[in-house]
Amino acid sequence: MTTTNLTNSTGTTSPRPLILITNDDGIASPGLRAAARAALPLGDVLIAAPACQWSGAGRSMPHSKVRNVTHQLIEIDGHAVTAYAIDSSPAMVVAYALIKLAPRRPNLLISGINYGENLGSDITISGTVGAALQGAVSGVPGMAVSLQTPIETHMNPSDATDFTTATDVVRRFAHWMLQTSLPPDVDVLKIDIPDSATPGTPWRMTRVSRLPYFVIQPPAATFESAADPHRLDYCPHPRPERSEPDSDIYALAVDRVIAIAPLSLDMTSRTDRLALETAIAQALPDGHSHVD
Secondary structure, X not given: OOEEOOOOOOOOOOOOOEEEEEOOOOOOOHHHHHHXXXXXHHOEEEEEEEOOOOOOOOOOOHHHOOOOEEEEEEEEOOEEEEEEEEOOOHHHHHHHHHHHHOOOOOOEEEEEEEEOOOOEHHHHOOHHHHHHHHHHHOOOOXXXXXXXXXXXXXXXXXXXXXXXXXXXXXHHHHHHHHHOOOOOOOOEEEEEXXXXXXXXXXXXXXXXXXXXXXXXXXXXXXXXXXXXXXOOEEEEOOOHHHOOOOEHHHHHHHOOOEEEEEEOXXXXXXXXXXXXXXXXXXXXXXXXXXXX
16 A cells, blocks of 8 residues: 655637536536636636536436536636536536537546545445546546535535645646546546645545445434435445555545545456356356357
């Protein structure tokens, strides 16, 4: 297990890299602006984000429709950045942006900075991760970046959240990704930053835990929960130390370091496929054998 310390408007003819910024918290999220702020010194920035909150959308594409697209300019550090609020899921936003809005193929997609960590087997739920994977489908390398924040901010992003360290982390890794190509079978870097992180907090390359990080549970007995009897709440796993020591959960929740996990579009199990094929073929009735 290795831990490493961190050291401290678009045009078609621009020689600068094009960086697409998106998220699942919506166009108004301060985390989206933090990601754009990190990218501004590195290239031309194009923002395309859901018009409203889409946390938990995964890589969903509801009916493959975009109902409304609104153009705006967002001022970040004195720069007017081209932005589009799109009424659809994060993955659909990325697909639409790549086909309809980007003046050229982006060199990098940054999804985030998300309110709330995305760890373990829960990442298939994440709209932040789903957006980055959708970019990877079109050959655009991506980062899915999440900051550990209180649960009450996950659906209601807070202006009080400090993105200083997260912005610094995004800029450093984005700079590296723009200078090199990801290794084979790596399509997205998933980056999760603990709420205690500083610019000196080390990072660790991890695997994605097989365990869920958030535990789904009945809500506490309140007036609101009584009014909504079908509601379910969630909370971080109370025993993260039981996760794999080389996992993203252990890195963030136990060792309190920045967890970097390489993701692949290839979701094939690493089992011995020939052995599995043989076992199934031997068990199936005659006439239902496998095809060589």
